[in-house]
Every structure is written in structure tokens, then in C-alpha cells.
Amino acid sequence: MQERLVERAKELLTDGTVVRVLGWKQGDLGYNPEPAYFNSPEELADFVYDGFCGANLSKYMIQAGKMEGNTLVFLKPCDTYSFNQLIKEHRVNREKTYIIGVGCKGTLDIDKIKNAGIKGIESISQDGDMLKIQTIYGEKEFPFDDALLERCTVCKGKTHQVYDELIGAQEGEEAGPKGNRFEMVEKLEAMTPKERFAFWQNELSKCIRCNACRNACPACSCLKCVFDSNKFDSAQKANVDTFEEQMFHVIRAFHVAGRCTDCGECSRVCPQGIPLHLLNRKFIKDINEFYGPYQAGEDTDSRAPLTDYTFEDVEPSVVTERGGKH
Amino acid sequence: MQRIGVFVCHCGTNIAATVDVARVVEAAAKEPGVVHAEDYQYMCSEAGQLKIREAIKEKNLTGIVVCSCSPRMHENTFRQAAERAGINPYMVEIANIREHCSWIHKDIEEATEKAVILARAAIAKVTLNAPLQSGTSRVVKRALVIGGGIAGIQTALDIADAGYEVDIVEKTPSIGGRMSQLDKTFPTLDCSACILTPKMVEAAAHEKITIYTYSEVEKVSGFVGDFQVDIRKKARSVDMSKCTGCGVCQEKCPSKKTPNEFNRGLNTRSAIYTPFAQAIPNVPVIDRENCIKFKTGKCGVCSKVCQAGAIDYEQKDEIVTQNYGAIVVATGFDTIKLDKFDEYSYSTSPDVITSLELERIMNAAGPTKGHLERMSDHKPPKSMVFIQCVGSRCADKRGKSYCSKICCMYTAKHAMLIRDKYPGVEVTVFYIDVRTPGKNFDEFYRRAVEEYGVNYIKGQVGKVAEKGDKLLVQGVDLIDNKRILMETDMVVLATAIEPNPDVRKIATMLTASIDTNNFLTESHAKLRPVESPTAGIFLSGVCQGPKDIPETVAQAGAAAVKVVGLLAKDHLVTNPCVAKSDELLCNGCSSCEKVCPYGAISYEEREVNDHGIRETRRVANVNSALCQGCGACTVACPSGAMDLQGFSNRQILAEVDAICK
Numbered sequence: 001m002q003e004r005l006v007e008r009a010k011e012l013l014t015d016g017t018v019v020r021v022l023g024w025k026q027g028d029l030g031y032n033p034e035p036a037y038f039n040s041p042e043e044l045a046d047f048v049y050d051g052f053c054g055a056n057l058s059k060y061m062i063q064a065g066k067m068e069g070n071t072l073v074f075l076k077p078c079d080t081y082s083f084n085q086l087i088k089e090h091r092v093n094r095e096k097t098y099i100i101g102v103g104c105k106g107t108l109d110i111d112k113i114k115n116a117g118i119k120g121i122e123s124i125s126q127d128g129d130m131l132k133i134q135t136i137y138g139e140k141e142f143p144f145d146d147a148l149l150e151r152c153t154v155c156k157g158k159t160h161q162v163y164d165e166l167i168g169a170q171e172g173e174e175a176g177p178k179g180n181r182f183e184m185v186e187k188l189e190a191m192t193p194k195e196r197f198a199f200w201q202n203e204l205s206k207c208i209r210c211n212a213c214r215n216a217c218p219a220c221s222c223l224k225c226v227f228d229s230n231k232f233d234s235a236q237k238a239n240v241d242t243f244e245e246q247m248f249h250v251i252r253a254f255h256v257a258g259r260c261t262d263c264g265e266c267s268r269v270c271p272q273g274i275p276l277h278l279l280n281r282k283f284i285k286d287i288n289e290f291y292g293p294y295q296a297g298e299d300t301d302s303r304a305p306l307t308d309y310t311f312e313d314v315e316p317s318v319v320t321e322r323g324g325k326h
Numbered sequence: 327m328q329r330i331g332v333f334v335c336h337c338g339t340n341i342a343a344t345v346d347v348a349r350v351v352e353a354a355a356k357e358p359g360v361v362h363a364e365d366y367q368y369m370c371s372e373a374g375q376l377k378i379r380e381a382i383k384e385k386n387l388t389g390i391v392v393c394s395c396s397p398r399m400h401e402n403t404f405r406q407a408a409e410r411a412g413i414n415p416y417m418v419e420i421a422n423i424r425e426h427c428s429w430i431h432k433d434i435e436e437a438t439e440k441a442v443i444l445a446r447a448a449i450a451k452v453t454l455n456a457p458l459q460s461g462t463s464r465v466v467k468r469a470l471v472i473g474g475g476i477a478g479i480q481t482a483l484d485i486a487d488a489g490y491e492v493d494i495v496e497k498t499p500s501i502g503g504r505m506s507q508l509d510k511t512f513p514t515l516d517c518s519a520c521i522l523t524p525k526m527v528e529a530a531a532h533e534k535i536t537i538y539t540y541s542e543v544e545k546v547s548g549f550v551g552d553f554q555v556d557i558r559k560k561a562r563s564v565d566m567s568k569c570t571g572c573g574v575c576q577e578k579c580p581s582k583k584t585p586n587e588f589n590r591g592l593n594t595r596s597a598i599y600t601p602f603a604q605a606i607p608n609v610p611v612i613d614r615e616n617c618i619k620f621k622t623g624k625c626g627v628c629s630k631v632c633q634a635g636a637i638d639y640e641q642k643d644e645i646v647t648q649n650y651g652a653i654v655v656a657t658g659f660d661t662i663k664l665d666k667f668d669e670y671s672y673s674t675s676p677d678v679i680t681s682l683e684l685e686r687i688m689n690a691a692g693p694t695k696g697h698l699e700r701m702s703d704h705k706p707p708k709s710m711v712f713i714q715c716v717g718s719r720c721a722d723k724r725g726k727s728y729c730s731k732i733c734c735m736y737t738a739k740h741a742m743l744i745r746d747k748y749p750g751v752e753v754t755v756f757y758i759d760v761r762t763p764g765k766n767f768d769e770f771y772r773r774a775v776e777e778y779g780v781n782y783i784k785g786q787v788g789k790v791a792e793k794g795d796k797l798l799v800q801g802v803d804l805i806d807n808k809r810i811l812m813e814t815d816m817v818v819l820a821t822a823i824e825p826n827p828d829v830r831k832i833a834t835m836l837t838a839s840i841d842t843n844n845f846l847t848e849s850h851a852k853l854r855p856v857e858s859p860t861a862g863i864f865l866s867g868v869c870q871g872p873k874d875i876p877e878t879v880a881q882a883g884a885a886a887v888k889v890v891g892l893l894a895k896d897h898l899v900t901n902p903c904v905a906k907s908d909e910l911l912c913n914g915c916s917s918c919e920k921v922c923p924y925g926a927i928s929y930e931e932r933e934v935n936d937h938g939i940r941e942t943r944r945v946a947n948v949n950s951a952l953c954q955g956c957g958a959c960t961v962a963c964p965s966g967a968m969d970l971q972g973f974s975n976r977q978i979l980a981e982v983d984a985i986c987k
């Protein structure tokens with residue numbers, strides 16, 4: 001697959017369709033490829049596409065859209081929702097983008113492998129249903145499915161929402177068996193407010209405000225985030241006590257509500273392992289229940305339930321009747 | 327640096343009895359920026375305003391806070407006072423220590439503490455206020471009336487007589503409303519059609535009135551003085567300009583099985599129909615759901631028999647777009663459905679009818695040509711029972727908690743008319759109370775009892791059962807304290823009335839509020855009874871609350887006066903508290919545009935200079951003439967680019983901080 005992608009990228013660079021390629025290149029470890037631009041066929045030597053290419057490249061297209069010439073970008077099925085949502089918000093330039101939808105078997109969570117006691121990892125390759133892991137202590141095996149990121153165990157589907165061509169994927173492809181992505185949210189809903197508060201206090205107090213979640217989030221695409229702006233003093237406000245981060249995360253969750261595609265990047269990039277996606281999923285679940293199923297990024301022109309009004313909308317009084325929680 | 331003055335009002339004892347005003351003055355005086363603080367018995371009085379003006383001049387104040395009643399009451403008073411003393415009226419803030427504080431607390435300690443906090447919040451806000459200038463907006467000299475019942479007709483006539491253009495939008499094929507279905511009307515017993523038809527004709531002939539029947543309001547945008555409205559004229563399938571109203575089409579139409587709405591389903595009508603003989607306009611419509619031509623493609627009889635060639639099966643709905651300075655809602659009412667009141671056997675026995683059905687039966691143009699007869703066997707009844715308050719004053723959820731107000735009077739009317747025309751018929755009325763306040767109303771009821779021998783029984787009916795071809799009524803007599811079991815031939819239910827269910831949709835389009843019973847709410851129950859809280863929207867008739875014709879007509883006139891008062895203005899002063907987007911923060915994401923109820927936001931590609939970086943960006947642009955300062959966009963904007971002047975994010979946060987200090 002990786003070879004086919006490189007080959008096609010070379011063609012598109014050579015025939016002038018695009019002037020640069022946005023993809024992933026090998027990182028310093030065997031399992032941390034990073035987003036990168038490739039400006040010539042030669043540079044593509046470093047190109048990589050494997051289970052660790054979790055990074056969603058959609059957001060980089062905001063910048064790329066402002067550069068001279070067209071850009072080729074590789075998007076996994078779930079990444080295309082983010083790209084669509086960015087089109088809807090007028091943040092990316094569809095005309096200057098050539099999208100290759102790449103097939104995806106699921107992206108991997110290195111921590112799951114490390115937590116299984118596998119140490120000194122040098123490189124990882126896939127062999128059927130198993131991962132072959134070269135370590136300084138010799139070769140180890142690990143089941144592929146057990147190493148999947150949480151988001152991939154509840155995959156939205158293998159269908160690309162927007163693309164110019166597909167490689168390693170087909171139109172209308174089905175996802176494998178899916179878990180219930182709201183399982184944990186339901187557990188949180190069942191907790192007493194006190195328990196829930198304790199849960200979040202415990203999680204959010206781990207936050208070191210590195211801003212990785214915000215920087216990776218395709219919905220957090222503001223030119224100037226309110227937390228960096230001196231117009232509202234909100235940056236200082238979010239810092240007033242040890243439980244400061246709740247303000248940051250709760251405000252961020254509100255800002256992305258109805259726009260979050262549930263791409264899972266926030267939780268994936270968090271160095272502290274905070275399950276941030278649960279905040280957003282609570283919003284998604286509520287929106288689905290109150291306004292009918294809605295998936296951000298499924299299209300580029302519909303009106304999102306939270307910024308739309310219809311006569312069928314729930315009235316506050318029936319929110320609880322329909323199962324809404326306080 | 328701002329120099330702020332704080333003025334604490336006693337409002338007689340309204341505030342001072344629960345709030346220690348001296349302590350509020352003392353606390354306010356210590357706040358940063360405050361250079362003057364005092365209290366007075368009535369700040370809104372001439373003397374109180376003079377104190378404010380003098381303090382502004384003597385202490386060189388730049389902004390003031392008045393701790394008093396709701397800004398709805400006196401914000402304007404104090405803004406004017408400030409302006410007269412030479413400071414910008416938007417440098418005034420009100421801390422509502424009456425409605426939000428003294429009126430809802432009993433404990434002086436608590437109330438005083440809260441008043442101090444509210445004062446502090448207002449001081450924090452005014453410190454960040456900036457002078458604002460209001461502009462003006464135009465007033466379109468034309469009014470829209472939604473609903474063509476007696477309320478709508480009267481309002482339209484009064485506005486038109488004052489010289490302004492009025493359009494009436496009526497949902498059904500004719501104007502007239504419920505009143506056109508009534509036979510005789512209390513308290514004078516004149517024939518309803520005889521007094522209504524001249525008004526309908528007058529409205530239709532009036533050069534300033536345009537009537538859109540078989541039409542509905544589809545979309546409303548804009549604001550007071552300049553609403554833009556889309557009216558959907560449903561396809562009549564008959565060319566209004568050609569039809570002569572001869573009626574031959576209705577005679578010849580072979581599809582005659584549709585329940586006749588006008589006669590409350592007591593008989594049937596043809597697929598092409600005019601609801602009643604005096605209909606205005608006297609042009610039929612084709613009910614496409616029941617027309618054979620529309621259902622099967624065959625038939626076309628009406629087109630063949632129409633001499634004028636007016637039938638047009640191809641006609642399409644038409645959208646008329648028009649601007650209006652003011653809108654009057656006059657959508658009226660319907661009787662409630664009785665499906666939850668099985669005990670009266672309404673759905674099973676044709677001889678149990680509603681009072682509105684009785685109106686049709688008694689009417690010479692009704693299903694029985696005005697003969698009083700049972701719908702089951704068409705025999706004249708020998709006895710009748712009237713049951714009042716069916717679904718009104720109802721304790722459980724099946725009915726309405728309110729009194730429908732008109733039923734006592736029309737039941738007395740029905741009883742009297744029947745005893746007058748058919749003296750052999752025995753009439754019994756079951757009632758909870760007889761409520762007949764109103765000029766000549768109690769006399770009217772007493773005539774029914776004393777002159778016409780109507781048998782009034784105080785008590786309720788528990789059940790009406792069918793027994794052979796008779797009805798068995800089981801009730802109680804509360805005065806004689808006994809159970810009653812009586813056989814009768816007909817039962818008439820004085821059914822509760824409710825606002826037309828459509829009104830929710832209309833209210834939403836107009837952002838006018840409705841109460842829990844779907845009646846439109848007035849801006850002030852006592853002092854602004856025909857104005858909705860939304861500027862430029864007025865209320866007329868039963869859509870606002872149950873009332874009879876005399877009251878409806880009086881209210882219709884009142885609404886017209888308010889409309890005329892608005893239309894007579896050359897322009898309106900606009901609110902300068904409008905939204906503004908900061909081009910350096912705006913992502914151009916369109917979130918704000920989607921939530922703006924007034925369509926005030928558009929986008930432009932603008933070259934911006936962001937700290938030395940020049941680039942062309944898509945940025946939001948607020949049309950300040952359209953913006954109503956609702957603030958919806960400011961909360962939808964993720965980056966905080968959108969801000970409301972006079973209520974900026976910073977000001978609101980400063981208030982919150984002051985409250986939490």
C-alpha cells in the first residue's frame with residue numbers, strides 16, 4: 001500500500017497536478033511517524049503509511065490552502081469527516097486540494113503494546129492479524145486488534161466522505177464489528193454528580209496545559225484561540241486554581257460541540273492519557289437524542305442542530321422526558 | 327479614568343423596607359471609580375432626576391449606576407436624565423434591586439447583601455461602557471393582519487380608515503372566522519351574519535385593504551417598522567379574476583362526500599366549494615385531496631360547466647413578498663377535541679353535540695336548514711340537556727384549567743332561543759357557576775330562567791349513556807344535594823375553547839411569546855394589553871385570551887390604534903447596542919450567520935493587517951441597521967470575534983467577576 005501511495009504521489013507531482021504532498025514521514029522511533037510536506041519526488045523516500053499514521057492531516061490543509069499551488073493530501077476515512085467540516089466552516093480550500101482517500105485497517109496505540117510489558121521496541125511490522133515487534137530483547141508478537149486505538153474499536157465506517165480518488169479502499173466499504181462508542185458516556189451519566197465530578201477532577205488534574213489536544217483538534221481551528229487572546233482575560237481565568245483545567249476543557253468542549261466529528265485526535269495526542277473525547281461524546285450523544293442522529297462532517301451544507309432551529313426541536317421541558325440528564 | 331456616580335432608590339418602601347439602602351450607598355462608595363453615591367426616596371421623580379443631573383455636573387461624572395427597579399420600567403427615564411446633563415445615555419447602567427431583590431426576599435440582611443452585589447456588578451460594567459450613538463430606521467407604512475375573523479377584520483378596518491394600507495392573510499377560503507358560523511349573538515340576539523357581513527363587505531371594498539384568503543404566512547424576517555413577510559397563496563384552482571361566483575360548479579361537482587368543515591362535519595360538501603353563501607371572496611376553491619380530477623385525472627366537470635372559464639387545474643401556489651411596519655396576530659380559536667371525554671358519549675352518539683354544532687343546526691343555512699332536530703333520526707327533540715364547562719376549569723390534564731368565558735352566555739342564549747321557538751321542548755342546564763358579568767349580561771341570563779323557564783341545575787354531569795333512542799344523563803344537584811338521573815333527546819356540550827393550534831408556528835416566526843395554554847402573551851397584563859413583548863407585533867381577539875364579540879371588537883380597535891401610532895412615525899430610533907466582529911479574530915466560519923434571526927450577518931473577503939501579516943480573509947460583517955442586538959451570534963462565535971456593543975464579553979465577565987468577588 002505504502003508503495004502505491006508513493007508511486008501515485010510521484011505521478012501527481014510530476015504531471016503538475018500538485019506542487020506538494022501532505023503525508024506522514026518516519027519519526028525518530030519505529031512507531032511515531034509525523035505529518036510532513038514533500039515538495040519533490042525525491043523527498044518522498046521518507047514517506048510512510050502504517051498503523052501508526054493516526055495523525056489526521058485535515059487541519060494542516062488550512063495552512064496548505066494558503067500556499068501557492070495545489071496540495072495532495074492523504075486522508076483516512078474518518079479524517080474526511082474533519083475535512084468536510086472544515087469546508088463547511090470555510091477554513092480549507094477544496095479547489096486547491098487533491099484528496100487521495102486511503103484505506104485504513106485501524107490505527108494503533110503504542111501504549112497498549114507497552115502496557116503489555118513489551119519493552120525496548122525498535123520496529124513494528126504487521127503480519128496478518130499479528131504485529132511483529134522487534135525489540136532489543138528479540139522478536140515479540142502482539143494481536144493487531146488488541147493494539148487498536150479506542151476510537152478505532154468504535155470506527156464510524158470505512159467510507160470516505162470526500163475524495164478525488166481512492167487507494168486501498170472502495171466506495172461504500174463497511175466497517176468491521178463496532179463497539180458502542182457511548183458505553184463510557186452512559187457509565188458517566190449513571191454516576192451521581194459527586195462521583196462524576198470526582199472522575200473528571202481526577203482526569204483533568206493530570207493536564208499539563210501543553211495544548212496538544214487543542215492544536216491537534218480540527219475543530220479548534222481558530223486564528224486566535226480565546227485562551228491566547230488578551231481580549232477576554234480568559235487565559236488567566238482558566239488558570240486560577242489547581243483545578244484550572246476544568247475551565248479550559250469545558251470551554252473547549254462547548255466550542256467544538258456540534259462541530260466535533262469524534263475523530264479522537266484529542267485523546268490520541270494527550271501525553272497524559274486523559275479521555276478527552278468523552279466530553280465531546282456526551283455532547284454528541286445528547287445532540288443525537290434531542291435532535292435526531294447527526295454526524296458532523298457527513299456533508300458540507302446541512303445546518304448543524306445546535307445552530308439551527310426547527311419546529312420539531314425539543315423544548316426544555318421534554319429534554320428530561322426524552323431521557324436527558326441534568 | 328471613569329468617574330462614577332451611584333444613585334440608590336428607595337422606591338417608597340418597595341425597596342427600602344427590605345434593603346438597607348444606606349448600606350448599599352456606603353458599600354458602593356468604596357468601589358473603585360465611584361466618586362459619588364447617594365440615596366433618595368423616588369429616583370424617577372423630577373426631584374430624583376434633578377439630583378442625578380446636578381451630581382453629573384458638580385462631580386464631573388462620566389457614568390452613572392441607578393439601583394432601582396427593572397430597566398424595563400425606567401432605564402429610558404434615567405438615560406434621558408443623563409443626556410440632559412450632557413453625558414452619553416449609554417453611560418447609564420441599572421442595578422435592578424427591586425424585582426430581582428427586594429420583592430423576592432424577606433430577610434433584610436440577605437436582601438441588602440444581594441443589593442450590594444448587584445450594585446457592584448453594575449459599577450463593574452459601567453466602568454467598561456463606552457458612549458454609543460443610535461441611528462434611525464425606516465417605518466414601512468403598511469400593516470399585516472394575520473387571521474380574518476371579526477378581530478382581524480375590525481383591526482384592518484380601523485387601520486385602513488386611518489389612511490394606512492393593510493393586508494389580511496386568512497388561512498381558509500373566506501374571511502369571517504367563527505362569527506360567520508354563529509346563528510344569533512348575545513346579548514342582543516341579532517343575527518350574526520346580519521352584523522358581520524356588512525363588515526366583511528366593507529373590508530373587501532376598502533381601497534386600503536388587500537385580502538389574501540386561502541393563504542398563510544410562510545416566513546417573517548426583519549423587525550419593527552420593517553418586517554419582510556412571505557405569504558403563500560395556496561392554489562385555489564379557480565381564477566379569481568374570471569369567476570363570477572355563480573356556483574354552478576359546486577352544484578355539478580360529482581364528488582360530494584367531503585365532511586363540511588363549516589358545518590362542523592354535520593353534512594357534506596362538494597370538492598369545489600365556497601364555505602358559506604356570504605363568503606368573501608365569493609370564489610370557490612378546489613379541495614385537491616377530494617377532487618376526482620386531481621385524484622384520478624378524469625372528471626373535469628367543473629371546468630366544462632363553468633361559463634366564465636375560470637377553472638384552472640394547473641394553478642400553482644404563489645409566494646407574495648411584502649414589507650410591513652407592524653403585524654397584528656388575530657388567529658382566533660377552535661373548540662377543543664373531545665376524545666378524552668368519553669363519559670359524554672360524544673363520539674358514539676350523534677345526538678350529543680357541541681355548542682358550535684348547535685349554532686349550525688339552528689342556522690337557516692345550516693345542515694338542517696335551521697330546524698331543530700336530532701342528527702340520528704331527524705326527529706325534533708322533546709327535551710334537551712346542556713352541560714357547561716366541558717373541558718373548561720378542568721382540574722386534570724384532559725381539559726383546560728381556565729374558564730372559556732363565553733359559554734355561560736351562549737348557553738343561556740341557546741336555551742332561550744330554543745324555548746322561544748319551540749316552547750314544547752324542555753331545557754335543562756347543568757352548571758358549576760353561572761358567570762355573566764358584563765353590560766346587560768346578568769339580565770340576559772335571568773331572562774332565560776325567569777321568562778323562558780329554563781331549568782338550571784347547579785351540579786355536574788358524570789355520564790351520558792345511550793338508552794334505546796334516548797340519552798340517559800346522570801348528574802348531581804348540589805343545591806338539593808341529590809343524584810339526578812334523567813332521560814333526554816339531545817345533549818349539548820359547552821366545549822372549552824383553545825387558541826388555534828397553528829399559533830405556535832406563527833408565534834415562533836414572529837418571536838412573539840405564548841403562555842402554557844398557547845394564548846399569545848401581552849407585554850404587560852394591565853398596561854400594554856394589546857402589544858406583544860416583541861416590538862411591532864400586536865394582538866387582537868381570542869388568540870390573546872377567551873373573549874366574546876364585544877370585547878374582541880374593542881380589543882381589535884385598541885390594537886389598530888397602537889399600529890397607527892407606530893405607522894405615523896417618520897422613523898424609529900435604533901438601538902446602538904449592535905454586534906460587531908473583530909476582523910483580526912474572525913475565522914469566517916459562518917457560525918454566527920447561521921444563528922442570526924435577523925439575517926444581519928454577511929461575509930466579505932477583506933484584506934486585513936494582522937500584526938504585519940497582510941492577507942485576504944473571509945470575515946463576518948454585521949449590518950447594523952438589521953442587527954437587533956440579540957447577542958445570539960456572540961455566543962455562537964468560538965473565537966470571541968463577535969461582540970455586542972454595550973454588552974461586550976468583557977463587560978459581562980466583569981459583572982460576573984464582581985458578583986463572585
Ligand SMILES: Cc1cc2nc3c(=O)[nH]c(=O)nc-3n(C[C@H](O)[C@H](O)[C@H](O)COP(=O)(O)OP(=O)(O)OC[C@H]3O[C@@H](n4cnc5c(N)ncnc54)[C@H](O)[C@@H]3O)c2cc1C
Nearest residue numbers: 473475476477497503504511512657658659867868874875
Ligand atoms: C358556540 C359559540 C357561540 C358563540 N356565541 C357568541 C355570541 O353569541 N356572542 C358573542 O359575543 N360571542 C360569541 N362567541 C364568541 C365569538 O365566536 C368570538 O368572540 C369571536 O369569534 C372571536 O373572533 P376572533 O377573530 O378573535 O377569532 P376567530 O373567529 O376564530 O377568527 C380567527 C380567524 O383567523 C384565521 N386563522 C387562524 N389561524 C390562522 C393562520 N395561521 N393564518 C391565517 N389565518 C388564520 C381563522 O381561519 C379565522 O378566520 C361564541 C363562540 C362559540 C364557540
Ligand code: SF4
Nearest residue numbers: 217260262263264266
Ligand atoms: S474534539 Fe477531539 S474528537 Fe472532536 S474533532 Fe477535536 S480532536 Fe477530534
Ligand code: SF4
Nearest residue numbers: 220222225226255964
Ligand atoms: S478552544 Fe475554542 S477558541 Fe480555542 S481554538 Fe478551540 S474552538 Fe477556537
Ligand code: SF4
Nearest residue numbers: 207208210211213270
Ligand atoms: S493534550 Fe492533554 S495534557 Fe495537553 S492540554 Fe490537552 S488535555 Fe492537557
Ligand code: SF4
Nearest residue numbers: 922953954956957959
Ligand atoms: S446580535 Fe448577532 S445574531 Fe443578534 S441580530 Fe445582531 S448580528 Fe444577528
Ligand code: SF4
Nearest residue numbers: 912913915916918963
Ligand atoms: S462566528 Fe466568529 S469567527 Fe465565525 S464567522 Fe462569525 S465572527 Fe467570525
